[in-house]
Amino acid sequence: MGTKRRTSTGRLRALGAALLALAWLQLGAVPALAATPSVQYQAHSQNRGWLPVTSDGGTGGTVGQGLRLEAFAASVSGGGGIVYTTHVQDSGWTRATGDGQVTGTTGRGKRIEALRMQLTGGLARTHDLYYRVHVQESGWLGWAANGATAGSEGLALRIEAMQVRIVPKGAAAPGSTARPAYSAAVAYSAHVQNVGWQGEVRGGAVAGTSGRGLRVEALRLRLQDQPVPGGIEYSTHVQDVGWQPYRSDGAVAGTTGQGRRVEAVRVRLTGEMAARLSVYYRVHVQNYGWMGWTRDGDPSGTAGAGYRVEAIQVLIQGKGNGPWYGTEFTEYRAPASNGNVVPSTLCNVGDGWLLRCDAAAAFGRMSAAFQATFGHPVPLEGTYRAYYRQVEVYQRYGPGRAAVPGTSNHGWGTAIDVPERGEYDYGRPKYEWLRTHGPAYGWVNPGWARQGGGREEPWHFEYTG
Known part of the structure; x- marks a missing residue:
């Protein structure tokens, strides 16, 4: 009987304290009586399924086992919410979700490659959210914060684990913030008839022109934001010259001041970049339009047919992770033959087929x-x-x-x-x-x-x- 009475008294005291705290909050007298904010998260890993919930800097996922992180869910306590999104293999960025909802996939064998997270509500005004990921072959990357990307995009690298921390607004990060995300990009520019050198573009943007009948005469390419050592080389097939030697890292391929058209292009990576990644490219050709995407040193354009290249697109992706649309037609070399037909004789029956x-x-x-x-x-x-x-x-x-x-x-x-x-x-x-x-x-x-x-x-x- 005495035990019950003491328990009841304790509950009443706790209830009274809670009601008093609520009253104070309504009066604005104590703006922050809530407990220290905490973040909880649960990871779904390859072959392991849902792992135990962890929190506040603990490791969600696996390290040293080569297992991909496939999904996770997260929530916070302390007066606010959390939203997050993931970059999933073959799908790209998912729709943002949060507050305990699952992001990523389960049962489909798809790796998470990058993620973004941020706090919402009052908690976002008083605290920062830091998170970092353990990436295949690279280990722990630096800490990202408040919606920035952690991981990689388009490089086919799996995230294996994650850690998340909440800190007071403006306080020091939990660790190094150097390079929280990997990227690989190529910057390139075209020398165009009657125009000269255009400004650099990157990420698959168009260098050159289309619909104006102007020839590309020369190209320059260089790597940006490369995650591993290596370089980029490129060669042009030039009117009355043929294939030129490969150039590299910003040198000019083609000619200027000679009025010669570029007719085809080859691009390839070198070093560890070539082992880990692929460079994809396609050209816009006189009378034909855009050719299909090709990669890693295969020719794109025409050779011996006398048609000018008018524009080019280039991007770097993980092995087997590049654009596929129209890839069956990348080059035409006269005369026509099996597997090398005149482009204008082919018609699209949907989805690039x-x-x-x-x-x-x-x-x-x-x-x-x-x-x-x-x-x-x-x-x-x-x-x-x-x-x-x-x-x-x-x-x-x-x-x-x-x-x-x-x-x-x-x-x-x-x-x-x-x-x-x-x-x-x-x-x-x-x-x-x-x-x-x-x-x-x-x-x-x-x-x-x-x-x-x-x-x-x-x-x-x-x-x-």
Whole structure:
């Protein structure tokens, strides 16, 4: 009985103190009776799932195990809120969320590459939020604060762990604030006919002109914000000269004062930059427009066809993490051949997939009929295939699965691949629809690709006109 009485008395005292504190707050007499602000966070890691909640500078995630951070949730106590966003593999920046909600992904095997966090409400006026991340192969980066980026973008580097701290506004950071984020960028400029040297651009912006019929005559490129040692080299194919030697780190490639057009370009990274990253680029060519993106020393433009380069875009991304739109057509070298067709003979059938224009028109009609039956157009996983792509496919799959480079109908833009197996396997309704109705539009699953035909590729269809 005595124990109950003491407990009840203690509860009453606590309730009274709480009511008194509330009254003081309403009167404005004590602006900060709340406890010291605290931040709590829980990390979701590869192969480990949700880890225990940690707080106030503790490590969320793993260190030394090579496991990617895939998601996290965070909350604060002490009179305010918290918002955050993450840069996720293949998706980019997610929509901002906060106050205990999950950011990132689970069950999809996607790494978080960067994050941003900040306080809200009254807490943001009186305190700073610091956070840092442990990055693949780099370890702990510096502390970022109040919405700044921690981690990397576009470099395909996983975050493995994170730490978060709240400190009074203007107080010292928990540690070094040097380099909280990694980036890699290339700055470049073009010397243009009748214009001269333009100002530098970066990050995939356009150098040169389009729609004005002006030739690019020379280029300069240099690295900015490189996360690891290395350099950049570039070469131009010049009218009446051919391929020039590679230049590097801001030197001029091409000519000035000679009235010669640049016809094609090659760009590549060197050193550790080349081992970790790729440089992507594409050019705008007279009569053709933008060519597809290519990378790492492959030529972009024309050689021997007499067409001027009018503009260029360049950017650096992580290996396998660059732009893919239109990448099957990157270069044309006269005369036309399998995997090296005249650009104007190809037409876009959606999302950058290219087919010979008559085949594209027939595919469009077939896809519309397919959609009327199944509620969606025919999905594509392969169309026109440039020669160098045919080489890559052949090296990857071998003669049992891939045509000898230069012999594939993909190289003429008259073949498509739909998704392999699954709903498009032999005997399934979608495959049977394409096999049965496709010939009316000129598209057939050839005999060798049919069940028992020798190579059995239910996903492969060819245009017969």
